[in-house]
Amino acid sequence: MTQTVTSLSDPSQPHRLFQPIVKAAGQAIGDYRMIEDGDKVMVCLSGGKDSYTLLDVLLHLQKKAPIDFEIVAVNLDQGQPDFPTEVLPRYLSEIGVPYDILTQDTYSIVKEKTPEGKTTCALCSRLRRGILYAHARQIGASKIALGHHREDLLETLFMNLFFGARLKAMSPKLQSDDGSNVVIRPLVYVPEPQIKAYAAAKGFPIIPCNLCGSQENLQRKVVGEMLEAWEKEHAGRLNNILRGLTRVTPSHLLDRDLFDFATLSAAPAEGDKGFDPEPYAEREFLVDLSELPML
Template identity: 80%
Template structure:
């Protein structure tokens, strides 16, 4: 079992004194619980599903695969798991790493090879980020492959922090109140994407990945771009969490408790039809009702000012 010294130094908590053999198990349990809750809340996986897990070689997708393989053995329903990696032709990509790793797990897997790297580099102007085009090309290839193999769900490794970064990116640069949904149907209706890690914090995934010693493959195409707005927003969110622990969880919860009448979207709520109705008693700003007689009686009992 490989334990990264930097990880142990950066995460000094009661768990780090545990034996190496126990540490991943202790870190894994809350991840499984959170993922299982998200899967249940949004009915991500159903009886007979064939789930295509998209592996990039990063910490998130490795963790996602571990969780789904664990749940596959213990869930009250039967579902298949197949791992898929897309080799996009990046120079120096270690093609042996994922096949060797997946072979040790005994999970069915497929490696797809498509040179999207050359297309992205050719089409993206110098100094511009490559993420948008790269993501669009990758998504198209994976959607098509999912249909070919009869996958009913496509599982991606996006976590809570990815969802919140997307929320603020859309607000700051797109003027839209929009995040990543935990479950999404493709425009043509032929694919369903799920994000079982939607409730999980990136820091918890990082700790587990470091404890497990996953063979991480860095993304040299876009991961090193210093001008990514996502990176800037991510640092902002990290700062909030350091100063006010629990703030990010509250922001995530707010996405599940939307009050349309208290926003400004005229398509979400019919503001135009609001009008005065015959009095049935006053209503406070918080929605609590104040029958007229009780309200007036309360006023008469209040001491006068002055």
């Protein structure tokens, strides 16, 4: 499908691009009851297109939603080389959003602990998550909002399937192991191309990641390219996969913890003595069963 690109000088363009994003995010928030009256939502702002878009969505809903909730933006400066420390404070001050900037040199730890040639994502995200969870408890945030979108969720699904032999994606709403934090992902229904177009139209001051973003040949990148190719070849396929995750039939999977296969049995009808093969022994079939395809 060809999309007409309007000049970025057109003030209505960001508004038009924003409408499907906020609609999908509002749907996800409602479906999973992500935000409730009186919540204090800590929005994790990395400086990337996804988290900027997430903040815009929540600020819009804060004005329009029939409930009251508080927003505080939080950025973690991880000590990456040449990180522009002034960008986010200036941006957040200009739009009038309360914020906290945390400083923890996890960059050095990740580089020290990760063997040469290995990806840094797992350790980096674990350290970052611990710091953000602790800060959320410190400021009394009832929800932690992350900017993961549709493609992030689907990439995780196939990463777990291909490399971990697990049928597992991302939770739209997740309670931490100790029960003290609730993580929400309001953008899980939103396609990444919509976010890219909106971020470009808004001209967000994007801060690149010099740690994970610089790594080549990541398996996640390969899976992402696979999904992108699928969508180009068969438009709508990714939404079908996403929709499929909401319509799970445990009895048609193989997980014995989800469905009790062991106790399944056919209950004979009253007076039924069971199967008697004798009447069928001499039966002449009209079709050669050997020619039927295997089911």
